[in-house]
Amino acid sequence: MESRKNSDHRQMRRGGESMKTRSPSVIVVGSGFAGISAARTLQDASFQVTVLESRDRIGGRVHTDYSFGFPVDLGASWLHGVCKENPLAPVIGRLGLPLYRTSGDNSVLYDHDLESYALFDMDGNQVPQELVREVGVTFKQILEEVKKVRDEQDADMSISQAFSIVFSKKPELKLEGLAHNVLQWYLCRMEGWFAADADTISVQCWDQEELLPGGHGLMVRGYRPVINTLAKGLDIRLNHRVTKTVRQYNGVIVTTEDGKTFVADAAVIAVPLGVLKSGTITFEPKLPDWKQEAINQLGVGIMNKIILRFEKVFWPQVELLGVAAETSYGCSYFLNLHKATGHPVLVYMSAGQLARDIEKMSDEAAASFALMQLQRIFHNAMAPVQYLVSRWGSDVNSLGSYSYDVVGKPHDLSERLRVPVDNLFFAGEATSSSFAGSVHGAYSSGLMAAEECMIRVLDLFQLVMGEEGPASVPLLISRL
Numbered sequence: 001m002e003s004r005k006n007s008d009h010r011q012m013r014r015g016g017e018s019m020k021t022r023s024p025s026v027i028v029v030g031s032g033f034a035g036i037s038a039a040r041t042l043q044d045a046s047f048q049v050t051v052l053e054s055r056d057r058i059g060g061r062v063h064t065d066y067s068f069g070f071p072v073d074l075g076a077s078w079l080h081g082v083c084k085e086n087p088l089a090p091v092i093g094r095l096g097l098p099l100y101r102t103s104g105d106n107s108v109l110y111d112h113d114l115e116s117y118a119l120f121d122m123d124g125n126q127v128p129q130e131l132v133r134e135v136g137v138t139f140k141q142i143l144e145e146v147k148k149v150r151d152e153q154d155a156d157m158s159i160s161q162a163f164s165i166v167f168s169k170k171p172e173l174k175l176e177g178l179a180h181n182v183l184q185w186y187l188c189r190m191e192g193w194f195a196a197d198a199d200t201i202s203v204q205c206w207d208q209e210e211l212l213p214g215g216h217g218l219m220v221r222g223y224r225p226v227i228n229t230l231a232k233g234l235d236i237r238l239n240h241r242v243t244k245t246v247r248q249y250n251g252v253i254v255t256t257e258d259g260k261t262f263v264a265d266a267a268v269i270a271v272p273l274g275v276l277k278s279g280t281i282t283f284e285p286k287l288p289d290w291k292q293e294a295i296n297q298l299g300v301g302i303m304n305k306i307i308l309r310f311e312k313v314f315w316p317q318v319e320l321l322g323v324a325a326e327t328s329y330g331c332s333y334f335l336n337l338h339k340a341t342g343h344p345v346l347v348y349m350s351a352g353q354l355a356r357d358i359e360k361m362s363d364e365a366a367a368s369f370a371l372m373q374l375q376r377i378f379h380n381a382m383a384p385v386q387y388l389v390s391r392w393g394s395d396v397n398s399l400g401s402y403s404y405d406v407v408g409k410p411h412d413l414s415e416r417l418r419v420p421v422d423n424l425f426f427a428g429e430a431t432s433s434s435f436a437g438s439v440h441g442a443y444s445s446g447l448m449a450a451e452e453c454m455i456r457v458l459d460l461f462q463l464v465m466g467e468e469g470p471a472s473v474p475l476l477i478s479r480l
């Protein structure tokens with residue numbers, strides 16, 4: 001499928017390659033879960049598939065690092081919905097990969113059971129568990145009131161605005177002192193889920209996500225084995241950054257940054273929404289307005305991790321350590337990987353503006369920042385022996401962590417992002433109306449794009465068995 005001259009392609013497709021032996025061809029742009037699941041499905045259906053990937057690795061926002069001597073995930077690490085309905089369950093189950101369930105609750109706000117928290121104030125005193133629980137109940141009540149506020153208003157507003165209205169209507173829900181700080185911590189966890197600040201999250205959309213049953217489970221050995229398995233046998237060209245796609249009546253031409261061109265009958269665009277927003281891939285003819293609007297209006301949040309490996313464990317055996325502060329921006333939390341994996345590792349997580357601010361720091365400064373938060377809790381916390389810092393917001397291959405609904409925008413943006421344009425099919429977490437921002441959402445979007453692509457392309461190709469029977473290439477071209 002690769003050549004440097006477009007005219008050669010036409011030659012190759014119409015002359016050089018026998019119509020009797022050619023099966024439909026598809027270029028998949030991006031080798032994250034969405035791209036790989038699309039490529040896998042299409043290749044299994046006898047399509048000729050080439051995957052073009054800008055990085056020197058596959059996986060995208062799934063990135064298991066082994067430099068500590070054991071796997072840690074810099075991107076996704078949870079399977080949200082540990083159940084057989086999860087589209088990823090068959091492959092994870094087949095591989096026998098262990099999961100560590102951090103919560104049996106399906107809530108977006110409680111991916112950790114309350115009993116597994118240890119929350120501290122800014123002076124390092126542990127917040128009594130009873131208070132943590134009580135504030136948790138108040139937080140749920142506030143969110144119930146937020147829904148009522150939403151039902152009363154036509155116009156959308158942010159979660160922060162809705163909170164203010166609830167507090168003015170029900171002042172008893174407005175907490176003071178330490179309880180206020182704990183409430184801010186709950187808000188900080190909610191912001192983590194959306195990778196965005198409460199003043200940008202849409203009150204109309206925040207609870208519209210479809211949640212699979214079974215709670216939340218950590219991939220103890222990381223996500224890498226899953227993507228590697230799905231990618232086996234695929235033609236993946238690493239270090240191939242796509243800069244242009246041209247749609248023609250009978251196919252697509254995809255150009256990479258070093259000037260190589262690839263032609264195929266169709267393409268699946270499975271790059272992150274942040275990359276589409278940046279305009280670094282040009283589309284000719286340009287994408288229709290409804291599609292471009294969806295790209296512009298859907299939000300991309302930032303969530304980052306600072307992974308700290310210590311000589312030995314000096315913290316309590318809870319799953320989540322938190323620091324409650326006066327504002328959600330000032331709060332922090334660490335995932336205790338020791339509980340799930342046995343390794344002395346804490347993962348500091350930040351979202352929204354805080355994540356953006358931390359990305360401006362060097363790796364060393366970011367690790368010191370995370371250590372400083374830890375030292376609020378444990379005055380004698382030792383320095384880590386190794387650390388890893390993610391930069392999903394500034395990485396040109398992602399330009400954000402995952403999508404979310406911004407205040408005041410239409411609700412059908414993910415669906416518009418997904419809908420094909422001619423022979424271009426779109427996949428990726430942001431195109432998943434049901435499971436946006438997740439690995440299983442990305443995976444199922446790839447399956448969907450592949451299925452639509454097959455229907456569309458096979459519509460143009462008549463499926464006829466060759467004279468030699470199914471052992472030969474089974475697809476014949478009926479047009480051109």
Ligand SMILES: Cc1cc2nc3c(=O)[nH]c(=O)nc-3n(C[C@H](O)[C@H](O)[C@H](O)COP(=O)(O)OP(=O)(O)OC[C@H]3O[C@@H](n4cnc5c(N)ncnc54)[C@H](O)[C@@H]3O)c2cc1C
Pocket residue numbers: 029030031032033034035052053054055058059060061062074075076077078079080240241242243270271272275281303304305390392396397398400401402427428429430436437438439440442
């Ligand atoms: C810090 C963090 C934590 C997360 N935690 C979880 C979690 O616990 N559970 C969960 O379910 N989800 C989680 N997510 C979300 C999840 O990682 C994503 O939803 C999912 O991995 C996205 O997959 P994708 O295929 O849509 O995109 P990606 O994985 O980003 O794949 C897109 C691919 O396109 C490539 N690309 C970009 N530009 C070009 C170009 N011009 N040419 C060619 N290739 C290009 C990229 O390099 C990348 O490989 C997390 C994400 C982050 C960042």
